[in-house]
Amino acid sequence: MSKILSGKKVAVLVETEYIPDEIRKYQLFFGELGAEVELLTYLWGKDSRIIVSDVTEPDKMPETLTITKDIADVNPNEYAIVLCAANYVACRLREIPPMGSLGSPEEVRSPAAVKFIAKAMNDPRCVKGFLCHALWLLTPCPEFLKGRKIICHTVVLSDVINAGAIFVPDESHVYADRDLVTGRSAADLNEYCNKLKETYEVISNEDK
Secondary structure (H helix, E strand, O other): OOOOOOOOEEEEEOOOOEOHHHHHHHHHHHHHOOOEEEEEEOOOOOOOEEEEEOOOOOOOOOOEEEEOEEHHHOOHHHOOEEEEOOOOHHHHHOOOOOOOOOOOHHHOOOOHHHHHHHHHHOOOOOEEEEEOOHHHHHOOOHHHOOOOEEOOOHHHHHHHHHOOOEEOOOOOOEEEEOOEEEEOOHHHHHHHHHHHHHHHHHHHHOOO
16 A cells, blocks of 8 residues: 555544544554554643543443543644544534533634634645544534535534535545545445545645
């Protein structure tokens, strides 16, 4: 496999209730392309934090990840590709600080993850990927969804459409609208990762 991402970095935003196979897929797929894959979450003032995976089968034990990079401390412009993981990761990343606060409509853009992804959306050279429920992370900033063509899980479809996006029920279950790549669910990981790779190649070749 060509090392098209050699010397580049890929950011994966994660939180408790992540899907282990999804994270492993990113690490393996983009690692084979030469990228350094960094996992980002909220550390809440600590040097590291252990997050816990989702469990959908009664006989399965949850897995854990130890994360050492805080979203608030990194610049999305450092990354060739920025991904928000599937499942309820985006829901947790939208938590208005401090955790457990009542919050207000004026504060929906205040979480560090929302600011991080908004800055990434302003950079057309960075490929952004949102799988399944992940587009929830963009709904606090509807200007980034308005008029963009997407595909997503039906759970978040109404929220994304209300933010102005255009739903594309592509048979492949993935869709690329310029620098924005979306996928229906974690069941479509292979197609989604290949589309991210193809999109990165198109964008990077535009500078040549």
